[in-house]
Amino acid sequence: xxxxxxxxxxxxxxxxxxxxxxxxxxxxxxxxxxxxxxxxxxxxxxxxxxxxxxxxxxxxxxxxxxxxxxxxxxxxxxxxxxxxxxxxxxxxxxxxxxxxxxxxxxxxxxxxxxxxxxxxxxxxxxxxxxxxxxxxxxxxxxxxxxxxxxxxxxxxxxxxxxxxxxxxxxxxxxxxxxxxxxxxxxxxxxxxxxxxxxxxxxxxxxxxxxxxxxxxxxxxxxxxxxxxxxxxxxxxxxxxxxxxxxxxxxxxxxxxxxxxxxxxxxxxxxxxxxxxxxxxxxxxxxx
Ligand SMILES: [Fe+2]
Ligand SMILES: [Fe+2]
Numbered sequence: 001x002x003x004x005x006x007x008x009x010x011x012x013x014x015x016x017x018x019x020x021x022x023x024x025x026x027x028x029x030x031x032x033x034x035x036x037x038x039x040x041x042x043x044x045x046x047x048x049x050x051x052x053x054x055x056x057x058x059x060x061x062x063x064x065x066x067x068x069x070x071x072x073x074x075x076x077x078x079x080x081x082x083x084x085x086x087x088x089x090x091x092x093x094x095x096x097x098x099x100x101x102x103x104x105x106x107x108x109x110x111x112x113x114x115x116x117x118x119x120x121x122x123x124x125x126x127x128x129x130x131x132x133x134x135x136x137x138x139x140x141x142x143x144x145x146x147x148x149x150x151x152x153x154x155x156x157x158x159x160x161x162x163x164x165x166x167x168x169x170x171x172x173x174x175x176x177x178x179x180x181x182x183x184x185x186x187x188x189x190x191x192x193x194x195x196x197x198x199x200x201x202x203x204x205x206x207x208x209x210x211x212x213x214x215x216x217x218x219x220x221x222x223x224x225x226x227x228x229x230x231x232x233x234x235x236x237x238x239x240x241x242x243x244x245x246x247x248x249x250x251x252x253x254x255x256x257x258x259x260x261x262x263x264x265x266x267x268x269x270x271x272x273x274x275x276x277x278x279x280x281x282x283x284x285x286x287x
Pocket of ligand 1: 146147188212213
């Protein structure tokens with residue numbers, strides 16, 4: 001299947017994918033702006049009855065053990081944080097896409113969503129620890145969407161995983177994304193970027209999706225957040241939140257220290273924080 005597909009054929013499959021709900025689209029747009037007002041998010045949540053009831057269900061779940069029931073959007077959002085609002089909005093909007101099995105990557109159902117959440121949490125933790133770095137909520141949202149292209153490319157990579165791995169190991173290809181490109185003429189970052197354009201995602205999110213494997217190639221105004229997601233992505237793999245076939249075939253761009261100066265000690269703390277937060281987030285989202 002892989003060798004018969006041209007990039008144009010792969011791009012044309014985007015038309016069959018669902019669009020984001022209006023509320024998810026607006027929430028992503030707001031959270032991608034560094035200077036947004038949290039009240040803007042609350043206004044959007046209030047217009048979406050399904051999202052509102054999901055949010056209230058989560059905040060009142062056993063995972064948070066609150067004594068008094070929360071019954072307003074304001075209190076739910078301020079208690080759960082914007083990251084939970086964005087995660088639930090995406091899950092409500094395109095959850096079936098994000099949680100599906102990705103056979104082309106040998107990833108089980110739910111693996112990509114766990115990897116996305118792990119990357120989002122790690123990216124946010126990085127942003128929280130670096131003084132003057134990008135906004136932690138922006139970093140979270142960018143981490144959540146960075147690998148969206150895999151949901152498209154998976155169908156074209158069936159039975160190709162060992163071939164791609166061998167090419168990276170034999171140094172025929174630089175990394176897994178390069179091997180995807182050499183096989184199909186397009187890789188998951190490029191098709192993800194095309195999907196982000198179709199969904200009209202903000203420029204910052206498009207840059208994170210397009211450049212997260214090679215952050216130095218991102219436009220300068222987005223380079224810091226793209227380096228943050230690049231490192232967050234690798235830390236998610238280190239925490240065991242991978243997507244299957246490609247996880248050991250990914251290079252760290254060591255120039256990240258120029259943008260996000262972290263010590264080995266910081267990285268250890270981030271890994272602990274990711275594992276803690278991941279458990280909490282998964283438990284509350286299962287409610
Ligand atoms: Fe990726
Ligand atoms: Fe990733």
